[in-house]
Amino acid sequence: MAFMLYAYSTGYFQRLEAWVYDIDGNPKGLLVSASDNKIRLWQQRRCITTLVSPQDIVRCLSLSTDGAVLASGAVDHSILLWSVSQARPIRRLLGHRGIVTQVYISPDRQWLLSQSMDSTLCIWQLPTAKLIKRLPAWNTGFSVSPSGQLAYCDRQANLTVIDLKTQAVLWQVPQVPGKPQFSPAGDQVAWIDTASHCSVFNSLTHQRIVTFALGAHTNWNISFTPDSKQLLTSKWGGAIELWNWRQAKRLTQFYAYTLAGVEDLRFDELGRLQTAGNGSIRYWDLSSQRLLFSIGDGAYRKVLLNWFTVWLVLTLTVSYVVLGSAHDPTYAQYTILGILTLWSLGLLLVVDQVRSWLERWALGGLWVMVGLTLLSFLLYYVAFISLVTLPIGFYFGYVYLLKPSPTRWSNSLLPLGLLLASTFFVFSSLDDVVFYLSF
Numbered sequence: 214m215a216f217m218l219y220a221y222s223t224g225y226f227q228r229l230e231a232w233v234y235d236i237d238g239n240p241k242g243l244l245v246s247a248s249d250n251k252i253r254l255w256q257q258r259r260c261i262t263t264l265v266s267p268q269d270i271v272r273c274l275s276l277s278t279d280g281a282v283l284a285s286g287a288v289d290h291s292i293l294l295w296s297v298s299q300a301r302p303i304r305r306l307l308g309h310r311g312i313v314t315q316v317y318i319s320p321d322r323q324w325l326l327s328q329s330m331d332s333t334l335c336i337w338q339l340p341t342a343k344l345i346k347r348l349p350a351w352n353t354g355f356s357v358s359p360s361g362q363l364a365y366c367d368r369q370a371n372l373t374v375i376d377l378k379t380q381a382v383l384w385q386v387p388q389v390p391g392k393p394q395f396s397p398a399g400d401q402v403a404w405i406d407t408a409s410h411c412s413v414f415n416s417l418t419h420q421r422i423v424t425f426a427l428g429a430h431t432n433w434n435i436s437f438t439p440d441s442k443q444l445l446t447s448k449w450g451g452a453i454e455l456w457n458w459r460q461a462k463r464l465t466q467f468y469a470y471t472l473a474g475v476e477d478l479r480f481d482e483l484g485r486l487q488t489a490g491n492g493s494i495r496y497w498d499l500s501s502q503r504l505l506f507s508i509g510d511g512a513y514r515k516v517l518l519n520w521f522t523v524w525l526v527l528t529l530t531v532s533y534v535v536l537g538s539a540h541d542p543t544y545a546q547y548t549i550l551g552i553l554t555l556w557s558l559g560l561l562l563v564v565d566q567v568r569s570w571l572e573r574w575a576l577g578g579l580w581v582m583v584g585l586t587l588l589s590f591l592l593y594y595v596a597f598i599s600l601v602t603l604p605i606g607f608y609f610g611y612v613y614l615l616k617p618s619p620t621r622w623s624n625s626l627l628p629l630g631l632l633l634a635s636t637f638f639v640f641s642s643l644d645d646v647v648f649y650l651s652f
Contacts, residue, residue, distance in 0.1 A: 233476060233489040233509070237276045240482050245283060246494055246509070247271040252285055254297065255494075258508050262300055268293060272312060278320045282339075284327075286313025292327055294342065304342050308335050315354055319361070324377055326363065328355055334365055336380065346380050354392040354433060358399030358416065366390055372404055374416070384419045388412070392433045396441040403444060403458070405435045411444065413458050425461035427454070434475055438499065439484050445499075447475040451490065455499070467502040469495060575613035576624060582606030583628045586635045599639050606632045 238244040244255040250271055252264040268287035275284045276297075283295040292306040292313055311331030318325055318339070325337040334350040337343065348365070355365035361377040372386040372393060391406030395416070404412045409431040412424040427446055434447040443464065444456045451470035456463050469475050473491035481487055485505065486497040493509040582602045589598040610629050614621055 232491060233494060234271065235273045236477050236479060236487060236489045236494060237274055238479065238481055238487070239276050239278050239280045241280055242482055243276065243280045244481070244487070244494070245274055245276045246489065247274045247285065250287075252283070252295075255508060258506065260508075262297075264295060264300055266293060267302070273315050275316045275318045275325075277318045277322050279322075282318060282322060284316045284318055284325055286316045286327055286329075288312050290329065290331075292316060292325075294325075294339075306337060306342050306344075308337075308344050308347070309333065311352075314352055317355070317357060319357065319377070320359075326355060326357065328352060328365075332368070336363075336377070351390050353390055356393045356395045356402065358395040358402075359397075360399050362395070362399065362416070364393035364395060364402050366392070372402075372414070374402070386414065386419065386421070392435065394435045394437065396437040397439055398441055401437070401441060403435055403437065405431070405433055405446065411435070411446070411456075411458070413444075423458060423461055425456075425458075427456075432474065434478055436478055436480070439480050445478060445486070447478060449474055451475060453478065453488070465502060469497070575609050576628075578609040579606055579613060579625060579628045579632075582609060583631050583635075586632065590635070590638070596639075596642075599635060603632060603636055603639065 233246050233248050235247045236244060242256060246253050246255065248271075250266045250268060252266060252271060252274060253260050254262040254264070264283075266285060266287065268285065268291055269289040271285045271287050273286040277283070281297055283297055285293045285295065287293075290307070290309045290311060290313060292309075293302040294304040294306070295301065296303045306325075306327075309327065309329035309331050311329040313327055313329050315328040316325065317327075322339055325339050325342070326334065327337065328334045328350065330352050332350060332352055334348040334355060335344055336346045336348070338345050349368040351366040351368065351370065353366045355363060357363050357377065362374050362383060363377045364372065364374045366388070367373045367385075370388060370390045372388045372391075374383045374385070375381060376383055388404060389406035389408050389410070391404050394403045394405075396402070400416055401422070402414050402416045404414065405427070406412070409427045409429065410424060411427050413422045414420065415422055428448075430449045432447055432449055434445075436445045437443070438445065438455075442457070442459075444458045446454050446456065447469075448454065451468045451473050452466055453469050453475060454463055454466045469478075469488040470490040475488050475490050477489040479487050481496075486499045488495045488497065493507045495507045496505040497503065498505055582605055585602045586599045586606065589596045589602070606628070610625055610632070613625055
């Protein structure tokens with residue numbers, strides 16, 4: 214319970230129920246993530262806002278540099294513009310006939326770019342949300358340089374770079390279909406193609422600098438490091454590779470996720486690598502490939518399972534010794550009490566696994582546990598049931614208070630108070646409670 218209170222206060226229990234499809238951030242440390250139809254805003258490892266989108270599954274998003282506007286693209290072909298301060302959508306854009314796979318808000322908030330599986334790339338003018346131009350393009354992604362150049366793959370599989378303001382073509386290079394990525398300074402553009410080759414071009418001279426093979430199972434996630442000297446690519450199965458692109462040399466490989474793809478990768482304002490994937494967002498020290506921390510699912514779950522494992526081993530070991538050598542029934546009773554405690558912890562972990570659909574039942578579950586606890590006291594010979602209902606009841610209370618509000622606090626105050634009083638009662642009469650375990 215002490216760890217649950219600590220985790221609640223530090224945000225470790227902010228769980229992502231499903232796959233994280235996309236992440237984006239701004240220089241002020243605000244991070245947004247898309248998972249199913251939920252968009253979460255994170256600040257200093259804590260989820261500060263959860264937006265429930267009226268769209269179908271949100272596949273991509275973009276946060277404006279000032280953190281005021283958010284764009285989300287979804288499976289239902291729509292794009293929503295959100296007011297972050299008001300936590301609500303302010304405009305719906307309909308211009309695609311396929312799943313929206315990428316959106317981007319320009320730093321000056323004058324342009325919104327979107328790409329879809331309908332093989333088009335749309336340029337929208339903000340804040341009017343007027344569709345300026347629809348470009349035929351492969352659905353492989355696009356990239357925008359700091360100077361406002363847009364790179365994408367056109368229908369003829371050319372690497373095409375246009376000026377975003379005038380929509381005039383600046384230069385083209387015939388290529389295999391692929392995805393472009395500008396370096397942070399915009400002086401290079403990398404191109405990863407369907408044949409798992411990477412080419413890097415000088416965006417000023419339009420000349421190819423180097424081409425090298427990335428190997429099998431490479432997907433299209435690619436990013437320059439903040440100093441532009443190295444490239445990051447991801448593989449199916451959760452691996453990330455670091456390349457010295459000028460020497461066409463792979464420097465290292467590490468696994469961000471186990472048997473799960475890396476959906477997105479980017480660098481935050483402190484130069485830390487952020488990866489999105491199977492139920493969590495992870496922060497890495499790239500120089501040592503060391504996992505710094507996870508938000509969403511990894512941090513608290515790892516600690517909770519580690520404690521549970523240690524408790525399980527110690528309890529089973531002591532139980533074996535006591536039950537095998539002791540003749541005093543009291544020892545046997547307290548051994549059974551330890552095993553029952555493990556059982557309640559196991560039930561708590563099972564409850565946690567289904568928490569994604571548990572929130573709407575949390576208050577009812579809290580009252581059910583209160584009722585079972587009080588019933589066990591009335592039928593005193595089954596009072597030991599309270600040793601299971603109390604931790605699960607407190608957990609239902611935690612789930613209900615995941616979204617703190619005065620109404621939720623007032624609704625849960627009475628049942629949580631009854632559980633707390635029952636806890637003190639159980640501790641004060643623990644010998645009597647344990648006594649009935651021997652029957």
